[in-house]
Amino acid sequence: MSLKNILENWSHYRRAHEDGGHHEYEHMWGMAIDLNKCTGCNACSVACYAENNLPTVGKDRMRKGQGLHWLRMERYWDEPDLGGDEKEYQERGGSFLPMMCQQCNAATCEPVCPVAATYHTPDGLNAQVYNRCIGSRYCSNNCPYRLRYFNFYSYYEESWPEPLNMQLNPDLSVRDKGVMEKCTFCIQRIRTGKDAAQREGREVKDGDVVTACAQTCPTEAIVFGDLLDKDAQVTKLWKAQEVELGKTKQDKSNGELRGYRVLEGLNTDPCVMYMDRVREA
Amino acid sequence: MQTKDINENIAWAKINEDVLRSMENPRMGYWVALAACVAMILCAVLAEIYQYQVGMGPSDLNWPHMWDLYIATFVFWIGMSHSGTLLSAILHIIQADWRKPIYRFAEAMTLFSLMTAGLFPIIHLGRVWNMYWVLPYVSDRGIWPNFRSPLVWDAFAITTYMTSSALFLFIGMIPDLAICRDNARGWRQKLYTVLSMGWQGDDRQWRHFRRLYLMMACFLIPLAVSVHSIVSADFAMSIMPGWHVTSFPPYFVAGALYSGCAAIITLFILLRYFFRFDEYMTIPIMEKTCKLTFAIAMVWTYLNLVEFAATWYGHDLVAKELLMQKFIGPYAPFFWAMLFLGSVLPFTFAFEKLRRHLPTMFVVSLFLNLGMWLERWMIVTPTLSLSHMPFAWDVMWPSMIQWAIVFGSFGWFGMLFLIFVKVFPAVSMYEVKEMVFHRRHYHNDELESKSHRREGDRQPADADPSPSREGA
Structure with missing residues (x-):
């Protein structure tokens, strides 16, 4: 964000995010998550911990709310006092909502960072620069999703005592105290996939990049891919559900359609589509 | 009952003597107070050192409560800084001369509360050592701060306001520093010689001084209003329910003037009592300050109601739920306390007997400030405890580390103020003289009829009945 850049490309910067913002997007990484398939097994969360060097903080700190779980499994219960009798509540069980950073195209976190440590990449990602974060x-x-987590302590000494530090993923850093972090859509895997494609002299194709959560999900509820790639599975799912980027409300006239984006009414334009769980009445 | 703002028969020499006396020979009580302040600061310093080494964890900040007392207290201290500008600049421009005996310490309060407030955004940073990154310094890497972020505006606004109010305080003090210089010996003489910048009190100097002072006053008023508006933008520019409120800038400015005026009353009474400034900080001036505070309290109450009504009749369900939770949720006792202290308690000012009674006003002003501190806390914390995602609903209580730092900030402010009153004149000598002079010549019919009149001028008796200038 140099001054020269701002002055020369001012009109470019003034473009609204609906028109692509100030980016010529090369990719638009997105997800489609089918809640019908999700069993709430938390395998995605575990995979995320392993892939992204997330520290385990212990029971007490987790209870205090000082843990880091980039992908969290939200459980919601149909409580009896909110309709439905006791029996139904027990039979139905909870419903699950896996929440990772929604990589909003109009991210609310980006304009407020005083040092521009979080910004939008040409990949359509909402990047967090740990070194720049104060x-x-x-x-x-x-x-609004509360998907950003803070390093309240230097967790790494306790989380990976020798020789557990050998399990750390060398493709990305271990964060120290005092920085914010969040789901990156496994940016190290995206990087690797793009590099491999470049070496072979071809475009990145669907399936080159799979995030840890999507790879691990036993029911394949999570589909990851490039929304600008017309042949990608994720694009097809978005199309099938008639969910579009840049909208604050999706057309819900067709009862067959289950696609929605969380809190899209706030105009954050998230890149993750959820497909509603269908249940017996 | 005393009705005059100031006794117009005070001799010039007595004014000098009284004020200079307050700067000399600190008694035992002064040293005890100073030691207490330093002890409070030590509490905060120890807490901060621990937090610096370990991380933000011990403060019990958590997800989703990323901000808490630090930011609330930051807003509180910024708010307190506004009354100095109100008294010295706004009342100067509208020529309310009752401000003259009390504006100096109010301005010092402005500066010191800004110096206290400025510490909090730094303390609350996760990586304090990189705090200068929010400033647009020239870097080889060509990296700038994010000019869209209200936190960067904060940094600009607060440093500008702090510099200007320090300059304003200093400029307004130059004639007084010359008096000090002429009466001091030893290190004080050297200090005041430098600070009074060769002030001789001739016509040319006074003319330039007046012009500069007026210019600074005009410059400071929009600055003060903008500073707290920008602080409110920290919240109002966000998307969170309870923060995303259009009326926040005026609401914050009103709250700022409110807590500042309450603090002026507290310090007014303390200075009057300890330095025996009875003849300068008189009861009628006190009464006027109280009336001003009452008016601002009502503005603040009104803006509170505006916010409630706008939320209640709005379409934002989350904001509505949040508003309800403020009234009945886990933070409700503090919210009700804030409403009681902020909106009901100021009605004590409506009674003449009470607002002329110093002990009552002392207690009331302390409680008003407690109310205003609670207001800031109730802005920051309930919003974080209840946001759009039900999964992220949480109630958090701050730990002792946070309380220690908040506690220490009062010691820091107190220490600065205690040093100020012994090094600089806490009452403006030259302006009190102006006031006395003005009263002698324009508020005294007997003198007025004698002075400045030539033969053949109309006598006051047969002039048109003009509006009373009492209390102008």
Whole structure:
């Protein structure tokens, strides 16, 4: 964000995000998550911990809310006092909502960071630069999904005592105290996939990049891919559900359609589509 | 009952003597107070050192409560800084001369509360050592701060306001520093010689001084209003329910003037009592300050109601739920306390007997400030405890680390103020003289009829009945 760049490309910067913002997007990484298939097994979350060097913080700190879980499995119960009798509540069980950073195209966390540590990449990702972060935590406050986590301690010493540090993923860093972090859509895998494609002199094709959660999901509820790639499975799913980017409300006139994006009414334009769980009445 | 703002028969020499006396020979009580302040600061410093080494964890901040007392107290101190500008600049421009005996310490309060407030955004950073990154310094890497972020605006606004109010305080003090210089010996003489910048009190100097002072006053008023509006933008620019409120800038400015005026009353009474400034900080001036505070309290109450009504009749269900939770949720006792202290308690000012009674006003002003501190806390915390995602609903209580730092900030402010009153004149000598002079010549019919009149001028008796200038 140099001054020269701003002055020369001013009109470019003034473009609304619906028109692509100030980016010529090369990719638009997105997800489609089928809640019908999700069993709430938390395998995605575990995979995320392993892939992204997430520290385990212990029971007490987790209870205090000082843990880091980039992909969290939200459980919601149909409580009896919110309709439905006791029996139904027990029979139905909970419903699950796996929440990872929604990589909003109009991300609310980006404009508020005082040092521009979080910004939008040409990949359509909402990137977090750990080295630049000063820990003002404004981004987390302004994230309506509350999907940004803060390193309240230097967790790495306790989380990976020798020789457990050997299990760390060498493709990305271990964060120290005082920085914000969040799901990156496994940016190290995207990087690797793009590099491999470049070496072979071809475009990135669907299936080159799979995030840890999508790879691990036993029911294949999570589909990851490039929304600009017309042949990608994720694009097809979005199309089938008639969910479009850049909208604050999807057309719900067709009862067959289950696709929605969480809190899209706030005009954050998230890149993750959920397909509603169908249940017996 | 005393009705005059100031006794117009005070001799010039007595004014000098009284004020200079307050700067000399600190008694035992002064040293005890100073030691207490330093002890409070030590509490905060120890807590901060621990937090610096371990991380933000011990403060019990958590997900989703990323901000808590630090930011609330930051807003509180910024707010307190506004009354100095109100008294010294706004009342200067509208020529309310009752401000003259009390504006100096109010301005010092402005500066010191800004110096306190400025610490909090730094303390609350996860990586304090990189705090200068929010400033647009020239870097080889060509990296700038994010100019869209309200936190960067904060940094600009607060540093500008702090510099200007320090300059304003200093400029307004130059004639007084010259008086100090002429009466001091030893290190004080050297200090005041430098600070009074060769002030001789001749016509040319006064003319330039007046012009500069007026210019600074005009410059400071929009600055003060903008500073707290920008602080409110920290919240209002966000998307969170309870923060995303259009009326926040005026609401914050009103709250700021409110807590500032309450703090002026507290310090007014303390200074009057300890330095025996009874003849300068008089009861009628106190009464006027109280009336001003009452008016601002009502503005604040009104803006509160505006916010409630706008939320209640709005379409934002989350904001509505949040509003309900403020009234009945886990933070409700504090919210009700804030409403009681902020909106009901100021009605004590409506009674003449009470607002002329110093002990009552002392207690009331302390409670008003407690109410305003609670207001800031109730802005920051309930919003974080209840946001759009039900999964992220949480109630959090701050840990002792946070309380220690908040506690220490009062010690820091107190220490700065205690040093100020012994090094600089806490009452403006030259402006009190102006006030006395003005009263002698324009508020005294007997003198007025004698002075400045030539033969053949109309006598006051047969002039048109003009509006009373009492209390102008």
